[in-house]
Amino acid sequence: MSGAVLDDEIVAASAVAEGEGLLNWVASVDHKKIGLMYLISGFVFFAIGGFEALLMRLQLAWPRLNVLAPDTYNQLFTMHGTTMIFLVATPWLVGIATYLVPLMIGARDMALPRLNALSFWIQAFGGVMMYFSFIAGGAPNVGWFAYAPLSLRSFSPLAGVDYWAFGLLAIGIGTLAAGINFIVTIVTLRAPGMTMRRVPLFVWMMFIDAWLILLAMPVLNASLVLLLVDRYMDANIFNAAAGGSAVLWQHYFWAFGHPEVYILVLPAFGIISEVIPVFSGKPIFGYEFVAGSTLVIGFLSFAVWAHHMFAVGLGHAFDLAFAAGTMLIAVPTGVKIFSWTATMFGGCIRFTTAMLFAVGFLVMFTIGGLSGVTFAVVPIDWQMTDSYYVVAHLHYVMFGGTLFAIFAGFYYWYPKFTGRMLSEKWGRVHFWLTVVGFNGTFLVQHLLGMMGMPRRVYTYPDLPWWGSLNFISTAGAFTLGASVLLFLWIVLSSRRTGMPAGNNPWGGWTLEWATTSPPPAENFDLVPPIRGRRPLWDLTHPDRTDAIMSARAK
Amino acid sequence: MNYSRSKLGVGMFILSEANFFLLLILAYVYFHAYPNGGPTAAGSLDPLRTGVFSIFLLASSATMWMAGRRTHRDGIAGPGPWLIATILLGFIFIVGQGEEWAGLIRNGVTVSRNLFGTTFFTLTGFHGLHVIAGLIALAALAGIVMAGKLRGRVQEPLEAIGIYWHFVDAVWIVIFSIIYLGAAV
Numbered sequence: 245m246s247g248a249v250l251d252d253e254i255v256a257a258s259a260v261a262e263g264e265g266l267l268n269w270v271a272s273v274d275h276k277k278i279g280l281m282y283l284i285s286g287f288v289f290f291a292i293g294g295f296e297a298l299l300m301r302l303q304l305a306w307p308r309l310n311v312l313a314p315d316t317y318n319q320l321f322t323m324h325g326t327t328m329i330f331l332v333a334t335p336w337l338v339g340i341a342t343y344l345v346p347l348m349i350g351a352r353d354m355a356l357p358r359l360n361a362l363s364f365w366i367q368a369f370g371g372v373m374m375y376f377s378f379i380a381g382g383a384p385n386v387g388w389f390a391y392a393p394l395s396l397r398s399f400s401p402l403a404g405v406d407y408w409a410f411g412l413l414a415i416g417i418g419t420l421a422a423g424i425n426f427i428v429t430i431v432t433l434r435a436p437g438m439t440m441r442r443v444p445l446f447v448w449m450m451f452i453d454a455w456l457i458l459l460a461m462p463v464l465n466a467s468l469v470l471l472l473v474d475r476y477m478d479a480n481i482f483n484a485a486a487g488g489s490a491v492l493w494q495h496y497f498w499a500f501g502h503p504e505v506y507i508l509v510l511p512a513f514g515i516i517s518e519v520i521p522v523f524s525g526k527p528i529f530g531y532e533f534v535a536g537s538t539l540v541i542g543f544l545s546f547a548v549w550a551h552h553m554f555a556v557g558l559g560h561a562f563d564l565a566f567a568a569g570t571m572l573i574a575v576p577t578g579v580k581i582f583s584w585t586a587t588m589f590g591g592c593i594r595f596t597t598a599m600l601f602a603v604g605f606l607v608m609f610t611i612g613g614l615s616g617v618t619f620a621v622v623p624i625d626w627q628m629t630d631s632y633y634v635v636a637h638l639h640y641v642m643f644g645g646t647l648f649a650i651f652a653g654f655y656y657w658y659p660k661f662t663g664r665m666l667s668e669k670w671g672r673v674h675f676w677l678t679v680v681g682f683n684g685t686f687l688v689q690h691l692l693g694m695m696g697m698p699r700r701v702y703t704y705p706d707l708p709w710w711g712s713l714n715f716i717s718t719a720g721a722f723t724l725g726a727s728v729l730l731f732l733w734i735v736l737s738s739r740r741t742g743m744p745a746g747n748n749p750w751g752g753w754t755l756e757w758a759t760t761s762p763p764p765a766e767n768f769d770l771v772p773p774i775r776g777r778r779p780l781w782d783l784t785h786p787d788r789t790d791a792i793m794s795a796r797a798k
Numbered sequence: 799m800n801y802s803r804s805k806l807g808v809g810m811f812i813l814s815e816a817n818f819f820l821l822l823i824l825a826y827v828y829f830h831a832y833p834n835g836g837p838t839a840a841g842s843l844d845p846l847r848t849g850v851f852s853i854f855l856l857a858s859s860a861t862m863w864m865a866g867r868r869t870h871r872d873g874i875a876g877p878g879p880w881l882i883a884t885i886l887l888g889f890i891f892i893v894g895q896g897e898e899w900a901g902l903i904r905n906g907v908t909v910s911r912n913l914f915g916t917t918f919f920t921l922t923g924f925h926g927l928h929v930i931a932g933l934i935a936l937a938a939l940a941g942i943v944m945a946g947k948l949r950g951r952v953q954e955p956l957e958a959i960g961i962y963w964h965f966v967d968a969v970w971i972v973i974f975s976i977i978y979l980g981a982a983v
Binding site (some may be wrong): 355356359420423424425427428431432458459461462463465466467469470473477478479480481486487488489492496499 | 801803804806810813814815817822825828832833834912913915917
């Protein structure tokens with residue numbers, strides 16, 4: 245019944261998009277086109293956010309430089325953080341999932357195709373609105389978490405914070421709608437035989453991720469609404485000087501902000517859980533544990549927000565409770581790392597570029613996870629908070645974790661997206677350039693943080709080692725910049741010289757590899773029978789299907 | 799199980815809305831516990847009057863439910879009058895809220911007066927916006943139903959809007975209990 249309604253809706257809506265050219269994209273409700281638009285808009289913002297980072301590293305290359313004015317520097321770090329989180333990592337992950345979730349579950353499209361288009365366009369609009377602030381009197385300059393009272397009218401009278409808040413509201417609504425869509429899609433449109441114990445782990449991760457989006461995004465939206473009430477209606481909710489509470493903003497923002505970190509890393513876990521098994525030639529070790537531990541992470545992620553607030557002085561019992569919760573999260577995360585390494589163990593590993601990035605993810609994310617656990621120790625947090633140690637930590641999680649996984653997924657699925665292979669030779673160069681640039685930039689920042697260098701200050705005095713360590717960091721950042729240019733060239737040149745991919749270039753097992761590359765508008769002529777977690781393996785090895793092998797093992 | 803996409807979508811949506819309202823309610827409760835002087839809920843609100851208008855909103859949930867039952871029985875010919883009744887009852891509630899707001903503002907209770915004013919108007923204002931959004935959706939649905947233009951099944955969109963409308967009602971019960979009954983005790 246609902247399948248027929250869905251088809252009606254798609255046919256009606258795609259009648260608009262029959263024409264060729266730009267309208268074909270703008271008016272599209274096809275999840276594949278929308279997914280690609282997420283990826284492209286994400287790359288545009290990635291280039292902008294990266295350029296902002298390079299400007300900052302240029303200013304910090306040596307003590308007491310004056311490349312940037314202090315206020316410009318403040319605008320840049322605010323926009324860099326906001327951009328990378330909301331306009332790069334989120335749309336890239338949502339975009340990959342928008343493209344792949346329907347394919348992986350054997351569906352024709354997302355469950356709510358028009359809502360899907362709305363999600364993309366409204367978040368893109370939010371991004372443009374935020375960047376409009378640069379020509380409307382100055383970008384926001386209060387940091388990506390916009391602590392009160394700095395973000396209130398009295399300290400930030402210009403419109404930058406308003407563009408920030410309105411832009412984020414639009415992005416929040418778009419992301420929320422995408423989350424709703426993923427849940428409805430995964431619940432209602434799985435092909436016959438595709439039970440929840442058989443869906444690919446990427447789909448599992450997106451399912452839990454969508455729940456986090458559903459519950460965390462309204463927290464952001466409510467916080468932004470209250471901030472705007474303060475700014476536009478002369479109220480004092482977050483103004484402690486007039487009876488309000490600046491700490492309330494911190495609670496509200498981080499009650500969103502910490503789940504947000506997991507919103508950005510669960511899909512990355514999903515990508516890794518697809519890439520590592522295929523290139524190790526083994527099914528994932530502990531499917532149930534990967535899915536179950538993610539459920540645990542999802543719950544815990546809502547119970548640890550105040551570890552961002554140890555420096556506030558919330559009281560000993562409060563601090564201890566949040567420290568304990570934070571350390572607990574390391575357990576389900578560790579379970580995953582174990583599952584992935586156990587999958588590789590004894591496997592027939594193919595070190596493709598995608599696999600290199602996946603292994604890079606394992607190492608970088610573990611480093612970021614370990615420095616995260618050190619922050620759960622309250623006295624260490626008091627010492628390190630607001631220093632470059634935090635900057636190093638969050639980049640190991642967000643860049644070394646999420647972004648490495650996105651690159652792994654991109655190299656893995658690009659042939660499906662376009663029908664062409666990316667250059668493996670130059671992909672390897674891209675990987676090593678990224679590893680060197682990334683670690684060059686951020687490894688030394690652990691040391692700078694321990695030496696007491698504060699984040700978000702536009703320059704620093706010429707203390708022993710500070711100049712040279714910062715210079716290493718800046719050199720690393722420019723190496724990263726070069727790696728991004730190389731990546732862009734690899735992608736663009738594949739349009740001309742990339743080898744034709746065929747349906748299944750890597751020997752993958754999940755349903756997206758059962759159709760052509762790129763898939764036709766209706767995705768599948770015929771969805772293969774689904775009798776296990778690896779339908780394509782079962783199809784090509786009828787005498788050694790997963791069901792037969794596991795029966796034999798018993 | 800065979801879920802309806804639109805109903806499941808609305809269900810997920812109201813779950814997120816519940817969280818949105820939770821934060822606005824928490825802000826109200828927090829500043830109710832730690833006031834910063836000026837007008838209070840006890841001194842400026844009339845629980846009885848608002849209680850009477852609340853009955854109209856509650857009644858509109860009942861008429862919405864009836865609209866669903868009639869659709870189930872009579873198809874597209876069924877829900878029209880009940881939808882109109884729902885819209886009227888919801889509209890009376892909104893008029894009552896508008897008059898209450900006007901009275902408060904005349905007495906100097908405003909968004910910027912103190913934190914009670916800020917959080918009261920923010921919370922009831924966002925609820926009112928949700929009522930208005932619901933009224934618009936109901937009006938569109940009633941128009942389509944009465945013009946006989948709805949192809950296919952009317953049950954599904956009606957039930958989806960119904961879920962939203964009952965949610966808006968339920969949120970009001972919570973808000974009324976906390977703000978108005980909380981002021982009385």
